[in-house]
Amino acid sequence: MARAALTREEVLQAAAALVKQHGPAALTMRKLAAELGTAVTSIYWHVGNRESLLDALVARTVADLGVVAARGRTPAERIVSVARGLRRDLRERPHLVAMVHERGLTERMFLPVQRSLVHEVHAAGLRGARAADAVRAVQFHVVGFVLVERNRERAPVQSPGEQDLWDAETGEQDPALARSLGGPVDADRLFTRSTRALVAGLLTADAP
Amino acid sequence: MARAALTREEVLQAAAALVKQHGPAALTMRKLAAELGTAVTSIYWHVGNRESLLDALVARTVADLGVVAARGRTPAERIVSVARGLRRDLRERPHLVAMVHERGLTERMFLPVQRSLVHEVHAAGLRGARAADAVRAVQFHVVGFVLVERNRERAPVQSPGEQDLWDAETGEQDPALARSLGGPVDADRLFTRSTRALVAGLLTADAP
DNA sequence: ACCTGAACACCGTTCAAGT
DNA sequence: ACCTGAACACCGTTCAAGT
Numbered sequence: 475m476a477r478a479a480l481t482r483e484e485v486l487q488a489a490a491a492l493v494k495q496h497g498p499a500a501l502t503m504r505k506l507a508a509e510l511g512t513a514v515t516s517i518y519w520h521v522g523n524r525e526s527l528l529d530a531l532v533a534r535t536v537a538d539l540g541v542v543a544a545r546g547r548t549p550a551e552r553i554v555s556v557a558r559g560l561r562r563d564l565r566e567r568p569h570l571v572a573m574v575h576e577r578g579l580t581e582r583m584f585l586p587v588q589r590s591l592v593h594e595v596h597a598a599g600l601r602g603a604r605a606a607d608a609v610r611a612v613q614f615h616v617v618g619f620v621l622v623e624r625n626r627e628r629a630p631v632q633s634p635g636e637q638d639l640w641d642a643e644t645g646e647q648d649p650a651l652a653r654s655l656g657g658p659v660d661a662d663r664l665f666t667r668s669t670r671a672l673v674a675g676l677l678t679a680d681a682p
Numbered sequence: 683m684a685r686a687a688l689t690r691e692e693v694l695q696a697a698a699a700l701v702k703q704h705g706p707a708a709l710t711m712r713k714l715a716a717e718l719g720t721a722v723t724s725i726y727w728h729v730g731n732r733e734s735l736l737d738a739l740v741a742r743t744v745a746d747l748g749v750v751a752a753r754g755r756t757p758a759e760r761i762v763s764v765a766r767g768l769r770r771d772l773r774e775r776p777h778l779v780a781m782v783h784e785r786g787l788t789e790r791m792f793l794p795v796q797r798s799l800v801h802e803v804h805a806a807g808l809r810g811a812r813a814a815d816a817v818r819a820v821q822f823h824v825v826g827f828v829l830v831e832r833n834r835e836r837a838p839v840q841s842p843g844e845q846d847l848w849d850a851e852t853g854e855q856d857p858a859l860a861r862s863l864g865g866p867v868d869a870d871r872l873f874t875r876s877t878r879a880l881v882a883g884l885l886t887a888d889a890p
Numbered sequence: 891a892c893c894t895g896a897a898c899a900c901c902g903t904t905c906a907a908g909t
Numbered sequence: 910a911c912c913t914g915a916a917c918a919c920c921g922t923t924c925a926a927g928t
Contacts, residue, residue, distance in 0.1 A: 479911080503902060513913050515903085520911090524902065575833050588863065596856065606862030611876035618826020625783050648804065654814030655796065668819035671883030672876065687892080711921060721894050723922085728892090732921065 480512050482520045490531055490570075497569045498528065532577055535570040539563055541586045549598035550673050553591060557616050557669045560587055564620045571620065584613050598677045608676040615672055623661045688720050690728045698739055698778075705777045706736065740785055743778040747771055749794045757806035758881050761799060765824050765877045768795055772828045779828065792821050806885045816884040823880055831869045 488509050492501045503524055507514040521527040542559030544552040564571045574583050591609045600608055696717050700709045711732055715722040729735040750767030752760040772779045782791050799817045808816055 502900085504900085515905090515914080516912050518903075575830075578833060580830070580833070592859065592863075601856055602858030603862050605856065605859045607872055607875050609863065610867060610872055611879065614827055614830050614872065614876065615823065615880075618830045619822055621829045622783075622788070622822050622826045625786060625788070648809055648813065650810030651800065651813045654811050655800075655817065659818060664815055664818055664822065667815050668822065668880065668884070671819065672823075672880045673883070674886075675879030675881070675883035676876070678882075710919085712919085723895080723924090724893050726922075 480510065480516055480520060484510065485517055485520050485527070486530055486534070489527055490534070493531060493569050493573075494567065498573055501528075528573060529577070531570065532574050532579060535567060535574055536579055536583045539583050539586070541590065544590055544594060549594045550670070550677055552597075553594045553612060553673050554666070554669050556587060556590055556594070557612055557673075558666070560616050561620055561665060564617070565624075568620075568624045571617075572624075575617070575621070580613075580617055588613070595677075600677070611672065611676055612669075615669065619665055619668070623659075623665075688718065688724055688728060692718065693725055693728050693735070694738055694742070697735055698742070701739060701777050701781075702775065706781055709736075736781060737785070739778065740782050740787060743775060743782055744787055744791045747791050747794070749798065752798055752802060757802045758878075758885055760805075761802045761820060761881050762874070762877050764795060764798055764802070765820055765881075766874070768824050769828055769873060772825070773832075776828070776832045779825075780832075783825070783829070788821075788825055796821070803885075808885070819880065819884055820877075823877065827873055827876070831867075831873075 485506070489501055489506055492506065492509070501524075503514050503517055507517055510517070517527075521530065542556050542563065545555040546552045571583075574580060588609055591612055592605065595605045595608050693714070697709055697714055700714065700717070709732075711722050711725055715725055718725070725735075729738065750764050750771065753763040754760045779791075782788060796817055799820055800813065803813045803816045
C-alpha cells in the first residue's frame with residue numbers, strides 16, 4: 475500500500491534524526507527521501523530546499539533549549555550551576571548547536587539563560603555594562619568550551635612526541651604538571667574549575 | 683606555451699589561498715585545477731586526494747603558529763598578554779584554525795604557547811595538576827572565544843524583538859545593562875575583561 | 891615520473907507532467 | 910494541493926592511456 479501523505483512535520487523529524495546521529499553533512503536530500511519512502515522532489519514541496527530545512531531544524535533547537543534552574547547559596551555558586559546545566563544541554567545536541575551557531579543565532583538561543591544570569595549578577599552587586607559583560611563572558615565561556623571539547627572528542631590519534639617534549643623540559647621541575655599536560659583532558663573537572671575561576675574573577679574584579 | 687611543471691608546493695599555495703579567502707567549502711578540486719591551469723586529475727598525483735590536501739594545509743598552519751611574547755610585570759598580566767597575542771594570530775586565519783580544530787590538532791598547535799604559559803603559571807606559584815588546569819583553561823578560553831566570536835561575525839540579521847524583551851523586564855531597573863545586552867558585542871573589550879577575570883580567578887582560587 | 895580525458899557514483903535543484 | 914521522474918550542473922575519485 476502507498477504511504478500516508480507526507481507532512482512537513484514528518485520531514486523535519488526524519489531530518490532531525492539524521493543530523494542528530496551523523497551530523498549535518500550526512501543529511502542529503504536523497505537519503506532523506508529514501509528514509510521517508512518518497513521521491514526526492516516531494517521534500518522540496520514541503521520545505522523549500524536543503525538550506526531552509528536546516529534553518530527549520532535550527533529554529534526548533536533554539537526553541538527547545540529552555541531555562542536552567544540555578545542552584546546554590548551564593549550568586550557565584552548559582553551562576554556556575556547555570557553554566558553547568560547549560561553545558562549539559564548543549565552537549566546533548568552537539569551537531570544542532572553547531573548549526574545554531576553557524577547561523578549566528580547563539581544569542582537568541584541564550585535568551586532564557588541570560589535572564590537568570592542577569593538576576594544572579596545583579597544579586598552579586600554588578601550593574602550596567604559591567605553586569606552585561608559578566609553575563610556575556612559566561613555565555614561565551616560555556617559555548618566556547620563546548621565547541622572546543624566537542625572537537626577534541628573526535629580528535630584522531632594522540633599525536634606522539636607530546637609526552638617527550640614535556641618530559642624533557644619541565645618534567646624534572648614539575649613532573650605532575652608534565653604528566654597532566656601529556657595526558658588526556660578531564661573535561662568535567664576543567665570546566666568546573668575554569669568556570670569557577672572566571673565567575674570569581676568577574677564578580678570581584680576592580681572597576682573597568 | 684605550456685605551463686611550468688606543476689609542483690606539490692604550488693598546489694598547496696593555491697589551495698591555501700582559496701581556503702583563506704572563501705573557506706574550506708570553496709575549495710573544490712575542479713576550481714583548484716582551473717586556478718592552476720591543469721587537469722583535475724593532475725592534482726591527485728601530487729596530493730593524493732582532497733582530504734590529505736586539507737591535512738597538509740592544516741599541518742602547515744600548525745607549524746606557522748609560533749610563540750607569542752609575554753609582556754607585563756605580573757604573571758597575570760603576562761598570561762593575559764599571551765592570550766591576546768594568541769587571539770590575534772588565530773583571528774588572522776579563521777578558516778584554517780577551524781580546520782585545525784576539526785582535526786583535533788588544537789593541542790599540538792598550542793605547544794609553543796603552552797610552554798610560556800607554564801612558565802608564567804609557575805611564576806605565579808602554581809604547581810602540578812593545578813598548574814596544568816590553569817594552562818588548559820586559558821587555552822580553551824582563547825580558542826573557544828575565537829570560535830564563538832568568529833561565528834558571531836557572520837551572523838545574519840540582528841534578530842528583532844531582542845531589544846523589546848530587555849526593555850520590558852529589566853529595562854527599568856538597569857537600563858544600561860538592557861542597552862548593553864540589546865546592542866552588539868564589543869569583542870575586544872569582552873575578551874580582555876573575561877580573560878583578566880579568568881586569570882585572576884585561576885591564580886587566586888583556593889585549593890582544588 | 892608526470893599528466894590527461896573519460897567515466898562512475900554521488901550531490902542539490904528545477905521543471906514539466908501527472909493525479 | 911501534492912507527488913513524480915527526467916534532466917541539469919555540480920561534486921570527488923578511479924583508471925587506463927598517453928608522454
